[in-house]
Structure formats: C-alpha cells, structure tokens
Amino acid sequence: MNIPSYPSRLLETAVNEFAKLPGVGRKTALRFVLHLLRQEKGESAMLGESILELIRNVRYCHSCNNISDTETCSICSDSSRQHHQVCVVENIRDILAIENTQQYRGVYHVLGGIISPMDGIGPSDLNIRSLEEKLSAGRVNEIILALSTTMEGDTTNFYLYRKFSSYPVKITILARGVSIGDELEFTDEVTLGRSILNRTPYIIPK
C-alpha cells in the first residue's frame, strides 16, 4: 500500500501528528482528523487547546512525582493517609489502578519507568534518588514494590531491594498467586508454584 497524497498540507500535517500516537496508523489518524473537521470548530479546537495547556502547565508532585496541578499532589497532601508507607510504581496509570481498588491508604512514589537495558533505560533514568532521600530522612518504614511481573519489573525490584536493604525499612512486594476468577488448570505453572509456596492462612470471607 503506498501512502496516498493528501489534498491539503494542513490535513497531512495533522494526520502525520496523530499517527505518532501509540497504536494509531495513518488510516485511524485520518479518521480522527475528518471527525474533527466534521464537528463544530469550537468543539474540535478544545482537543488542540487541552493538549497545549497540559504540556505547557503540567507539574509533577515534588514528593512522589505524580502528575499534579499543585506543588504537592492530592494524595501526598492528604493528612489522613499513611505517609510512612510508600508504594513504588512505574507510572501514574498504576496509581489509578491501585486507587481504584480502594485497598491502599499509604502514599506513592512514581519511578517514571522500569530498568530495561533493551530500551537503554538504567537506574539513573528513574526517580530513585528522591526515594532514597525519603528513606535517609527516616520518614518511611515500609516500601511496597508494585511493579509489573515482567523480567524488567523483577530486575528493578531486585535493584531497589539491594539498594535499600541497608535502611531500617520493611520491603514488601505485591502478592503473586492465582487470579481471582481463574481456574487452576489454566493457571501457568510458575504462578501456581508461587501460590503454593506463598500460601496464606485461610480466613472465612466476610
């Protein structure tokens, strides 16, 4: 398939820019652009303006690196949360996922990525130093490692564990085990093996 030549340079530029988004090809990009042209102008301009406003004014919480409108994000500035309990996550999507469970009342620390030699991302590219500062200041007594269960996630977990094991802090990790709703016969053997090793006392569900 050769790339069709667009009848307008403005259209072509917009299509090219949309096609840079993850998972968006040129056909989808053209569909987005034609949708914007079909809509009322003010409505469509809002997308462009919201992008520019976000990029120009976005701020990151000085404590946890979460995206925030203020210097300290709403989670870090919430005095009802446990500030000595820090959940280490890769990005803000993970914060949204954990907040959605309504099971966690501590605070977060966003690394901004995970160690991935294949992508050229090393420990120095992540927000690790600011986490270490919190530990040095003695403001933390538990770190919960909540990274992906991939090789990169495991590498990062191991790196953080080695780095922080000298501090008087409890280092925990999310439980790995059989997913709720899964059938045993279809659970992969590594997960099933871990779930036997890490078995927990049976508690009658409420």
Added chain:
Amino acid sequence: MNIPSYPSRLLETAVNEFAKLPGVGRKTALRFVLHLLRQEKGESAMLGESILELIRNVRYCHSCNNISDTETCSICSDSSRQHHQVCVVENIRDILAIENTQQYRGVYHVLGGIISPMDGIGPSDLNIRSLEEKLSAGRVNEIILALSTTMEGDTTNFYLYRKFSSYPVKITILARGVSIGDELEFTDEVTLGRSILNRTPYIIPK
C-alpha cells in the same frame, strides 16, 4: 468499572477530549496523553498546534468541496483531467481511495455525507445544489455514483438519479461484483447474483 479520578484537572481535560474521538475510550485516551507527556515538549505541542492550525485555516474547494489549501483543489485545477466527468463521493476518504487506484482521470464532487433518515441527514444537508449548478451549466456529461453499497448509499443513489435524470447526462454507478481474490463459495448471494446479471465480455488480462 467506575471512572478513576485523575490526579490533575489538566490531565483529565485532555483525556476527556481524546476520548471524544471515534473508537477511543478513556483507557486509550490516557495512554495517548501519557505518551505526549513522556515525549519532548516541542514534539507533543506539534500535535496540538497542527489540530488548531487545521481547524482555523482549513478550506474547501469551491468547485468539488474537497479539502484544499487553495480556493480550487489540486484535482479541480489540474487541466489534464476530464472536467466533464464527475465522480460523486461521500467524503474525502473516498477520493483518496479512488485516487490510489490510479484508474480515474475525471474530477470529483464531495457530498459531505449520504442520506440517512436514522441520523437525521436529508438531501438538504448534502452538497447537492452545487452539483446541480454544474449540470445546469452544461459542464458535465457523465456522473459516476461512487457511494457505499449500503441502504443509505442506495437511497442517495436513487435520489440523485431521480433528480438528475432530466438532464442530458449519462449516470453510471460503480460495478458491483465478486471481489478480486474472493472465492465464489464465500461470496454472498446478492453480490453473486448481481455479478451474473452484470457479466461482462471476457478480455484476456494484460
């Protein structure tokens, strides 16, 4: 699934705007926005700016309604094309598709939609009057109906045929038949029936 509350109003606005695009949900929208935030600022701003520039400066060809940077689009101002042959299409995506075949050397007329009572789109919402003016002026001797082979497309074809049959103009329609590469046994019976009725003389392929 309840909608998670975003840590930043700017982020939320951008996600909401992206989620208005066709086929984009809130999760995909968040992925787009985080991608823009991860990128270099100038790079991401280009998307926002290209949208605003397109919306503010977009023009439509005064002759065929195709999107254009100039008053007359590149196709209508190309003197090597057959200006008395007009291909009627729904939108500019169809122009790109037909141009891609490199089989057509006439000009186009973009209706801007098709008659669809379910969506409240009637003949008065389409660019039909300007097509009629071209016919009245005697500048056209063939109209090629190139609309979708859906009920709405057929309705529009019929409407245009009735409206223009009094003019001294040949009205043709794209051939319907078995797709190239299709197996007969999997072709639907309506298409197969049409392809028998509309059979053409066999020509040895070049």
